[in-house]
Amino acid sequence: MKPPSMRGKILRIFFKNRTSIVGACISVTILLIAILAPWISPYDPLKQNVYYRLTPPEGSHPLGTDEYGRDVLSRVFTGAQISFLISLVSVAFGMVIGTLMGVIAGYAGGKVETGLMRLLDIIMSFPDEIFGVMVMIVLGSGMGNVMVAITVLMIPRFARMAHAPTLAIKEVDYIASARAIGASHLRIVIGHILPNIFGEILVMSTLWLGTAIRLEASLSFLGVGVPPPTPTLGNMVRMGVDFLAVAPWISVFAGLAILVSIFGFNLLGDGLRDITDPKLYAR
Amino acid sequence: MMTYSLRRVLIAIPTLLVVLTITFILIRVAPGDPAEVRLGDYASKEAVEALRAEMGLNRPIWVQYLDAMKGLLLGDFGRSMVNGRPIAADLVRSLPYTLELTLAGILFGALLGIPTGVYTALKRNTLSDYLGRTLSLGGLSFPTFYLGILLMLVFAIKIPVFPVVGGGPLDDLSKNLYHLFLPGLTLGLIMTAYVTRMTRSSVLNILNEDYVRTARAKGLAERKVIYKHLLRNALLPITALIGVYAIVMIGGSVMVEIVFSRPGLGRMMIGALKQRDYTTLQAVMITFTSFVVLINLLTDLMYGLIDPRVRFK
Numbered sequence: 185m186k187p188p189s190m191r192g193k194i195l196r197i198f199f200k201n202r203t204s205i206v207g208a209c210i211s212v213t214i215l216l217i218a219i220l221a222p223w224i225s226p227y228d229p230l231k232q233n234v235y236y237r238l239t240p241p242e243g244s245h246p247l248g249t250d251e252y253g254r255d256v257l258s259r260v261f262t263g264a265q266i267s268f269l270i271s272l273v274s275v276a277f278g279m280v281i282g283t284l285m286g287v288i289a290g291y292a293g294g295k296v297e298t299g300l301m302r303l304l305d306i307i308m309s310f311p312d313e314i315f316g317v318m319v320m321i322v323l324g325s326g327m328g329n330v331m332v333a334i335t336v337l338m339i340p341r342f343a344r345m346a347h348a349p350t351l352a353i354k355e356v357d358y359i360a361s362a363r364a365i366g367a368s369h370l371r372i373v374i375g376h377i378l379p380n381i382f383g384e385i386l387v388m389s390t391l392w393l394g395t396a397i398r399l400e401a402s403l404s405f406l407g408v409g410v411p412p413p414t415p416t417l418g419n420m421v422r423m424g425v426d427f428l429a430v431a432p433w434i435s436v437f438a439g440l441a442i443l444v445s446i447f448g449f450n451l452l453g454d455g456l457r458d459i460t461d462p463k464l465y466a467r
Numbered sequence: 468m469m470t471y472s473l474r475r476v477l478i479a480i481p482t483l484l485v486v487l488t489i490t491f492i493l494i495r496v497a498p499g500d501p502a503e504v505r506l507g508d509y510a511s512k513e514a515v516e517a518l519r520a521e522m523g524l525n526r527p528i529w530v531q532y533l534d535a536m537k538g539l540l541l542g543d544f545g546r547s548m549v550n551g552r553p554i555a556a557d558l559v560r561s562l563p564y565t566l567e568l569t570l571a572g573i574l575f576g577a578l579l580g581i582p583t584g585v586y587t588a589l590k591r592n593t594l595s596d597y598l599g600r601t602l603s604l605g606g607l608s609f610p611t612f613y614l615g616i617l618l619m620l621v622f623a624i625k626i627p628v629f630p631v632v633g634g635g636p637l638d639d640l641s642k643n644l645y646h647l648f649l650p651g652l653t654l655g656l657i658m659t660a661y662v663t664r665m666t667r668s669s670v671l672n673i674l675n676e677d678y679v680r681t682a683r684a685k686g687l688a689e690r691k692v693i694y695k696h697l698l699r700n701a702l703l704p705i706t707a708l709i710g711v712y713a714i715v716m717i718g719g720s721v722m723v724e725i726v727f728s729r730p731g732l733g734r735m736m737i738g739a740l741k742q743r744d745y746t747t748l749q750a751v752m753i754t755f756t757s758f759v760v761l762i763n764l765l766t767d768l769m770y771g772l773i774d775p776r777v778r779f780k
Contacts, residue, residue, distance in 0.1 A: 306485055307761055311718025314736065318490070321740050324495045398610045402722060403614050406737060425726070426614060427622050436620070439613035447608040452603065 204455025211390075212440075212446030214264065225258035231417050238431040247276050247341060248433040251423065256434055260441050263415040266327070267442075270416075271396035274331050278338025278396075279389055285339065286346030287377055291369070301347065303322040304340040312337055312414045320408035327410050334399050338392060345388055349381045369376060391453035394446040401442045475767055479760040482754065487539060490747035490752045491532060494745055499709045500524060501548035523549060535749055544750040549742045552748045557735065562754070564634045565720055567643075571651030572716050576725040577659025577709060583659070585664020585693065585701075588674065599663065606660025611719040615726035622649060632728035650723045654716055665708040669701040676700075702773050710766030715761055 217224065241248040247256035258464065289300040296349030316333045323329035352375065353359065362372055397417075403409040405420025412419060417438050424434030502518040503510070519525055523534075538545055544554040587599035623631040635646030673679060676698070682692045721733030728734075732751055739748040 306482065306489075309482070309756075310486075310723070311714055313718040313721055315754070316606065317737065317740055318493050322493050324498065394608065401610050402612065405722070406725065407741075420614065421616065428616065428620060432620050432624075435613075435616055439610070441617060442610055443608060443613060446610070447605060450604055450608050 191334045199348055201455070201459070203451055204459060207448055207451025207455050209454070210444065211452050214448055215268065215444050217261055218265040218268040221261040225255075225261045226257035227258045229254060229257075229259040229262040229368065230413055236426065240431070241433055243433035244454055247437045248431065250420070251427060251431070253439055256420075258439055259415040259420060260417070263417045263438060264441055264445070266414060267397055267400050267417045268333050268412065268445075270334065270400050270410075271329060274396050274400075275338055275389055275393050277331070278337045278392075279342050279385060282339040282348045283337070283378075283381070283385055286343035287350045287373060287381075289343065290347045290350030291373060293426065295447025300343070304343050307336070308340045308344075312399060312405065316399060316403050317406055317408050318417055320403060325408060327414070330400060330403060333403065334396050337399060338396065341395075342388070345385065346381055349384065353377050353380055359448050374410050375403055387453060387456045389462060390456060394449035394453070397442060397445050397449070417445075427430060470767055475764055476760075479764070480757055483540075483756050484536075486756045487536065488532075488747065490749055491535060493744075494740070494743065494748055495528070497743065499743050501743050504744075506669025507646075508652065511688055535746075539749055539753050543585050545746050546746045547739075547744055549739075549744040549747070554747050558732075558750060561731050562734050563637055565717075565724070565733065567647055568650055568654065568720050568729070568731065569713065569716055571647055572654030572658050572719070573709060573713055575651060576662045576712075579655070580659040580662025581666050581705065584705075585661040585670055585698070587663065587704060588670035589693075590669065600667070601659040603663040606657055607664070609657060609660075610722075611653065611657060612722040612726050614656060615650065615723050619620060619727065634729045634731070639744045645673065646729070650727045650729055651722050653726075654719050657719065658712060658716060659703065661708065661712050666701060666705055670697060671705045673697055673700050690705065701771065706766060706769045706773060708771075710762060713762045713766075716754065717758065752757060 231254060233249070235253065236245070236249050237251055237253040237399075239245060239249045239253075245257065246256050247260060250259065252258055285300060285304075289297040310318075316337060319333040320329060320337060323332060359372060362376065367375075367402060371392045398407060400416065401418030401421065404416050407422065409418055410416045412423070420438035421435045421442070423437075424431070424438060428435060500519070502515050502522060502524060503570045506515055506518060523531065525533075546553050569588065576677050577598060583603075587596045611632045619631060629649045629664070630646050634644055635643040637643060677695055679692060682696055683689075687695075717733075720731065722739065723729065724731040724733040725737065732754060733746065736755070738744070739751060
């Protein structure tokens with residue numbers, strides 16, 4: 185095989201950067217839309233106007249109206265806001281709790297490690313949607329409970345991610361030296377282990393933000409997410425399915441918003457991951 | 468190899484028990500119970516209590532637990548608490564649909580994904596590579612249910628090629644496949660995205676290995692290099708991935724079954740959850756978990772087939 189040409193190398197790094205740039209653009213745009221939703225929505229997302237129910241996309245309603253005459257565009261904006269809120273909170277909590285669990289398991293070792301990781305393995309052996317539905321059935325519907333369900337699904341991911349590097353870092357010489365001069369376990373964890381895994385954790389958070397968005401949409405689609413009339417993107421797809429033959433724009437556009445959001449975060453996370461990949465520079 | 472597989476089966480048993488126990492606890496913690504569901508919102512308290520006693524829901528919890536475990540592990544799934552039908556019969560009716568759907572997804576994903584992954588790896592940093600990578604990233608960004616809805620919209624509603632809903636009969640193969648096509652395609656496309664990415668990275672890792680360079684330096688035809696050396700070694704992590712994503716696909720099959728109104732385990736389970744049908748739920752969970760265990764076992768066996776080193780450890 186030809187050795188990687190200069191051109192190939194440059195193209196590659198450029199593409200990587202382009203990936204993250206495009207991903208960043210998409211993600212930031214969507215985040216802005218979500219944050220500014222109340223101000224940029226042309227209509228009140230909850231206002232029903234039955235005369236204009238199920239109108240196709242046109243001038244005054246660029247994305248059409250739904251079965252109650254509510255403007256789909258405004259509902260998509262607001263739905264994005266709520267979906268994002270849920271996902272961000274869930275990933276944030278999942279990150280904190282999960283990383284701590286993974287680090288503690290890795291650092292403590294022994295029975296604690298085995299027990300914790302086994303438990304997490306069992307949770308992860310359930311398909312996400314099924315476990316999510318079970319949690320939601322137990323807790324009941326509502327935005328807070330959806331956050332809890334998704335957080336629970338995020339925790340094992342972060343824990344697994346934090347576990348392996350902790351094992352590696354634990355064995356490094358300077359840790360032993362630190363212990364020798366009297367550094368407490370807590371100090372080592374906070375001062376040495378956490379900073380070293382921080383980068384990876386952050387990159388994966390971006391990717392898992394997309395997963396969280398998809399999970400929230402799936403749960404809402406199955407009917408156990410945030411209940412109507414609050415718009416979430418998954419909610420809207422679910423209700424739009426009933427009208428798929430006559431008014432496909434409801435489900436199509438709500439779903440498109442989900443797709444673009446996940447894609448944006450995946451692009452960003454992928455790009456970031458490739459940029460921070462040490463193997464890239466070894467070749 | 469025998470002891471290896473046997474050990475894996477033995478580990479599966481406590482997993483099954485834990486999953487069943489968690490299911491048992493979770494569903495009973497949820498508000499509402501099958502007695503309330505059966506009698507509806509306007510039933511009197513006495514009537515609900517009477518039905519509860521009749522269903523055995525008044526017994527101490529550990530008695531119910533042991534009873535459930537005994538039944539499930541011995542294969543006696545009992546009757547649904549909500550509609551009284553024998554669960555095993557419903558399971559036997561639904562299981563083939565889920566099995567064929569999952570299988571279709573895995574096969575499609577592997578058959579399309581592996582060649583695509585190899586191709587994009589070999590044609591690295593060219594236009595086809597970027598196209599392939601963007602498409603596969605797009606593929607795995609697609610929520611399963613949305614892809615299903617889009618496919619249904621285009622190929623069943625707008626252009627009536629395929630049936631919109633339903634599973635089709637089990638005894639008529641062509642009709643069955645006709646109903647399987649769109650749902651299977653949905654799962655398959657998403658699986659393809661994952662497999663392509665994994666294959667690509669796996670092949671790229673191997674391309675830099677010494678033995679590939681040696682093979683090429685020897686003058687071995689490129690085709691032989693690909694088949695004899697690259698593929699066999701790349702197949703190992705790909706098999707691992709397929710095993711893992713088969714599990715993801717079980718979750719995906721639930722969504723697809725709901726979208727296309729297909730009979731199957733997923734629908735049974737969601738229905739049982741919503742109706743607090745304890746017995747059906749437990750039976751479905753044990754089936755699902757056995758499924759998962761089986762897939763893990765098969766994956767390990769495939770490992771052994773592909774990599775002789777595993778067999779003779």
